[in-house]
Amino acid sequence: MAAAEKSRLVVLASGNGSNFQAIIDACETGRLDAEIVLLVVNRPDAYALERAASHGIPSRLIDHKTYADREAFDAAMAEAIDEARPDWIIMAGFMRILTDGFVEHFRGKLINIHPSLLPKYPGMNTHARALEAGDLKHGATVHFVTPTVDAGPPIVQGRLEILDNDDVESLKQRIHGVEHRIYPLAIDWLVKGKIDFDGAATQTSPAVVDASGALIVPPSP
Numbered sequence: 001m002a003a004a005e006k007s008r009l010v011v012l013a014s015g016n017g018s019n020f021q022a023i024i025d026a027c028e029t030g031r032l033d034a035e036i037v038l039l040v041v042n043r044p045d046a047y048a049l050e051r052a053a054s055h056g057i058p059s060r061l062i063d064h065k066t067y068a069d070r071e072a073f074d075a076a077m078a079e080a081i082d083e084a085r086p087d088w089i090i091m092a093g094f095m096r097i098l099t100d101g102f103v104e105h106f107r108g109k110l111i112n113i114h115p116s117l118l119p120k121y122p123g124m125n126t127h128a129r130a131l132e133a134g135d136l137k138h139g140a141t142v143h144f145v146t147p148t149v150d151a152g153p154p155i156v157q158g159r160l161e162i163l164d165n166d167d168v169e170s171l172k173q174r175i176h177g178v179e180h181r182i183y184p185l186a187i188d189w190l191v192k193g194k195i196d197f198d199g200a201a202t203q204t205s206p207a208v209v210d211a212s213g214a215l216i217v218p219p220s221p
């Protein structure tokens with residue numbers, strides 16, 4: 001009997017790719033029953049490309065600067081992604097706002113990670129804003145993507161305590177640690193069918209993981 005096909009993942013990135021690396025490691029160690037079939041980047045200097053090459057993962061550069069407008073760029077992205085026949089499309093530090101048409105085309109299978117406890121601090125500079133506000137807690141959110149930026153239903157949040165001596169750089173590094181734990185976990189739940197778009201949209205509160213990695217609020221059944 002043919003081995004069950006692994007879930008097919010397409011990852012979108014724009015830069016360093018440390019979240020992409022965390023997903024590669026989870027797939028290679030068997031923590032994730034999934035295979036990254038394609039990496040797509042929109043910047044030629046994205047270090048994520050190097051990571052893909054080192055792990056034999058196919059990659060495509062689709063440079064937004066070479067397209068007349070967002071629609072043309074998103075159409076090229078959608079064509080490359082559809083060719084790879086993904087079960088899930090994972091945005092990992094992908095820094096382009098996507099058109100409504102693109103998001104609707106992949107609705108329910110397109111997810112993103114954002115470096116704040118959404119709905120707090122959508123958009124940019126989340127660490128500086130949390131420090132400026134004197135917050136005691138901060139974190140990251142994995143969510144389904146909707147046309148409205150950073151507003152999609154959350155899948156899981158990772159929380160940590162802000163330390164007295166934290167600055168933007170130290171907080172950024174500690175949040176990366178949280179992200180590299182919760183992103184593979186969220187993808188595992190999707191692959192196992194533990195949560196979907198409608199379930200996430202109707203849950204009272206998202207699942208939460210604390211700084212030690214302990215699941216303090218489980219996903220709603």
Ligand SMILES: Nc1nc2c(c(=O)[nH]1)N[C@@H](CN(C=O)c1ccc(C(=O)N[C@@H](CCC(=O)O)C(=O)O)cc1)CN2
Binds near residue numbers: 123124148
């Ligand atoms: N339609 C949606 N598009 C995107 C979403 C989303 O929820 N809905 N999530 C973002 C991710 N993201 C925050 O997590 C984000 C990334 C980039 C931007 C942004 O303002 N980008 C600028 C360009 C910046 C650059 O190229 O460096 C832009 O697109 O003009 C906002 C939020 C991904 N897309």
Ligand SMILES: NCC(=O)N[C@@H]1O[C@H](COP(=O)([O-])[O-])[C@@H](O)[C@H]1O
Binds near residue numbers: 019114140179
């Ligand atoms: N608004 C989107 C956004 O700010 N995304 C953030 O970009 C970083 C990418 O890091 P990586 O390239 O090392 O994975 C991550 O911290 C991610 O949350």
